[in-house]
Amino acid sequence: MKAIAMPVDRSTSAISIVSRGLALSPALGRGLGVTVLLAMLGTGTRVAIPILVQLIIDRGISDDGVDFGLVAILCLVSAVVVSLSAVSLRSAIRRLGMRSEEALYGLRVKLFEHIHGLSISYHNEEKKGALVARVTSDIETLGQFFSWGALAWLLDGSLMFVIAVIMLSYDWLLAIVALVVAAPLVYGFRRVQVRLVKSYEKARTLNGSYFAEAAEFVNGSDVLVAYGQRDAYAEKLLVTMRNRYKAQIRAGFFGALLFPIGELFSVLTVVAVSVMAIVRGPEAGLTLGAVVGFIFLTYRFLEPVAEFTEIIDNTQAAVAGLTRIIEVLDTPVGPPEPLDPRPLPAGALDITFSKVWFAYQSRPTTQDPDGSRGTGLDGTEENPFVVRNLGLEIPFGQHVAVIGSTGSGKTTLGRLVSRLVDPSSGTVSIGGVPLSDVRRDDLRSVLTFVPQEPFLFDGTILSNLQFVDATADKEMCLRVADQLGLDEWLRGLPDGLATRVGERGNDLSAGERQLVALFRSAIAAPRILVLDEATSAVDPLIEVRISRAFDVLAAGRTTIAIAHRLSTAMRADRILVMDAGVIVEDGTHDELVTRGGRYSSLYEAWVVATGG
Numbered sequence: 001m002k003a004i005a006m007p008v009d010r011s012t013s014a015i016s017i018v019s020r021g022l023a024l025s026p027a028l029g030r031g032l033g034v035t036v037l038l039a040m041l042g043t044g045t046r047v048a049i050p051i052l053v054q055l056i057i058d059r060g061i062s063d064d065g066v067d068f069g070l071v072a073i074l075c076l077v078s079a080v081v082v083s084l085s086a087v088s089l090r091s092a093i094r095r096l097g098m099r100s101e102e103a104l105y106g107l108r109v110k111l112f113e114h115i116h117g118l119s120i121s122y123h124n125e126e127k128k129g130a131l132v133a134r135v136t137s138d139i140e141t142l143g144q145f146f147s148w149g150a151l152a153w154l155l156d157g158s159l160m161f162v163i164a165v166i167m168l169s170y171d172w173l174l175a176i177v178a179l180v181v182a183a184p185l186v187y188g189f190r191r192v193q194v195r196l197v198k199s200y201e202k203a204r205t206l207n208g209s210y211f212a213e214a215a216e217f218v219n220g221s222d223v224l225v226a227y228g229q230r231d232a233y234a235e236k237l238l239v240t241m242r243n244r245y246k247a248q249i250r251a252g253f254f255g256a257l258l259f260p261i262g263e264l265f266s267v268l269t270v271v272a273v274s275v276m277a278i279v280r281g282p283e284a285g286l287t288l289g290a291v292v293g294f295i296f297l298t299y300r301f302l303e304p305v306a307e308f309t310e311i312i313d314n315t316q317a318a319v320a321g322l323t324r325i326i327e328v329l330d331t332p333v334g335p336p337e338p339l340d341p342r343p344l345p346a347g348a349l350d351i352t353f354s355k356v357w358f359a360y361q362s363r364p365t366t367q368d369p370d371g372s373r374g375t376g377l378d379g380t381e382e383n384p385f386v387v388r389n390l391g392l393e394i395p396f397g398q399h400v401a402v403i404g405s406t407g408s409g410k411t412t413l414g415r416l417v418s419r420l421v422d423p424s425s426g427t428v429s430i431g432g433v434p435l436s437d438v439r440r441d442d443l444r445s446v447l448t449f450v451p452q453e454p455f456l457f458d459g460t461i462l463s464n465l466q467f468v469d470a471t472a473d474k475e476m477c478l479r480v481a482d483q484l485g486l487d488e489w490l491r492g493l494p495d496g497l498a499t500r501v502g503e504r505g506n507d508l509s510a511g512e513r514q515l516v517a518l519f520r521s522a523i524a525a526p527r528i529l530v531l532d533e534a535t536s537a538v539d540p541l542i543e544v545r546i547s548r549a550f551d552v553l554a555a556g557r558t559t560i561a562i563a564h565r566l567s568t569a570m571r572a573d574r575i576l577v578m579d580a581g582v583i584v585e586d587g588t589h590d591e592l593v594t595r596g597g598r599y600s601s602l603y604e605a606w607v608v609a610t611g612g
């Protein structure tokens with residue numbers, strides 16, 4: 001037997017995607033059978049009308065005149081049938097609508113929870129933002145599908161099924177003629193459809209690039225002008241715009257082809273059916289009413305076919321959206337919760353790094369072109385190790401400062417110890433327990449990470465403090481502010497604790513944002529505090545306030561300060577100097593200065609610069 005290479009079957013993959021979608025949104029499947037039955041009943045009764053018309057023609061009207069009694073009964077039956085159809089269709093539509101809203105709601109919740117939990121090692125915040133935007137529009141597409149495409153499948157699908165059955169039972173020969181003549185229509189539609197989808201896809205992609213380039217052109221206009229690149233960029237933008245225009249025209253061309261094809265084929269089919277009926281004549285037992293009824297049915301049968309082109313487009317968009325949603329849901333989330341969690345010891349919580357290697361996997365690699373999955377291939381050329389074979393012991397209560405040039409891995413070290421990322425290999429432990437065995441909540445209760453660019457929520461300073469501890473009232477916050485030496489700063493603000501911070505905290509300066517974040521960590525009162533100092537310039541007064549608050553907070557805790565200022569480093573018990581993911585120096589300020597390495601030259605330069 002010859003082996004046949006199987007082409008990738010798009011329909012099966014679409015089916016598997018749809019069944020994944022159903023599994024993800026159990027609401028959709030619930031009572032689906034009843035909904036379909038109701039739709040069948042509704043459409044079935046709709047097609048009963050042509051049959052009733054036939055009966056009226058054949059039985060109610062004869063050469064002897066009109067049989068009013070029979071016609072009246074048939075009209076009454078028609079009225080009942082129409083009402084029944086309306087009621088069952090309405091309830092089918094209502095059921096579909098309710099289930100799909102429920103399903104979309106469930107999907108939204110799942111997606112946002114998932115995106116929120118995505119590991120920083122795969123997704124930086126920017127990428128998460130883009131994902132949220134993408135997924136929002138994908139859900140929107142699904143919503144559009146449910147309000148139209150799915151409904152059409154349900155109603156038109158059951159209509160066509162019911163009609164096909166009736167046509168066959170009416171006169172199988174005529175039915176076959178109708179189906180055979182109409183068949184190329186489906187094929188023709190499909191051909192045009194494929195091209196239409198391709199050109200729409202292209203137009204959509206170009207649309208995306210056009211928006212991105214236009215935004216860059218506007219936002220980066222200063223840079224473009226400064227380097228004399230404005231015209232060149234404008235030219236590039238024009239090319240994209242032209243291509244986008246061409247793609248839209250092409251898509252429009254195929255789109256416009258669909259309707260005439262549909263019309264042509266329905267006329268052809270009706271002609272074929274009529275000719276066949278005439279040729280066979282009354283001898284075949286076909287009454288005039290039966291032929292009229294049959295032609296009615298044929299029209300009814302073909303009506304949805306024309307609509308199907310749009311339905312297919314709508315469905316394809318929905319399947320594509322669903323595919324991306326499933327992809328997002330399949331992307332690994334942040335470090336998993338341990339299956340068999342171990343409690344942290346009550347006493348000293350020493351921190352230990354043992355042979356820790358770490359690589360981000362954010363950048364696409366050849367094995368993972370869209371960068372959405374972790375390939376498990378760490379340390380590739382695209383995603384190199386940024387922490388290398390790190391071994392480190394930090395006894396409980398020690399105040400450590402980490403310094404090093406930009407990109408040397410300091411923030412990554414902070415993320416590893418707070419388990420925002422897991423090592424590619426090696427272990428980070430706290431109190432002798434590997435972090436992978438510690439429940440997330442347990443870790444959060446003993447350790448707080450104040451990031452380089454802390455995020456504040458739109459609201460007041462107080463609401464941003466209460467978000468770590470809802471029980472923290474104004475009095476408690478003011479007390480903590482006193483302890484941290486922040487009372488004066490608070491008094492200087494327009495509304496004290498009630499001062500609004502603006503969206504993302506933008507009404508405050510970068511330094512103040514970090515001050516609020518530090519304040520927030522004091523409310524959480526962790527045993528270990530990791531502070532990633534802001535890189536950007538902080539005004540000197542705020543800087544002093546941050547260091548003072550940090551010193552107060554440091555008492556009785558382990559602190560790791562990722563320092564961008566030598567003054568911070570100098571106050572620490574121990575200084576770690578990082579370079580390219582490796583700790584190259586480790587000791588007290590005095591030790592490192594006498595050793596005459598990197599730290600001592602930094603220090604000398606600083607002494608010269610500040611005239612100290």
Ligand SMILES: Nc1ncnc2c1ncn2[C@@H]1O[C@H](COP(=O)(O)OP(=O)(O)OP(=O)(O)O)[C@@H](O)[C@H]1O
Pocket residue numbers: 120121122123124360361362363386404405406407408409410411412413452535
């Ligand atoms: N989310 C991320 N995805 C991919 N690469 C990242 C990510 N975050 C950091 N990196 C890369 O990892 C390396 C170490 O970054 P890290 O942020 O730890 O440096 P840093 O010492 O904190 O630098 P800085 O002084 O600028 O804050 C850099 O090469 C950086 O580009």
Ligand SMILES: [Mg+2]
Pocket residue numbers: 410411412452532
């Ligand atoms: Mg950093």
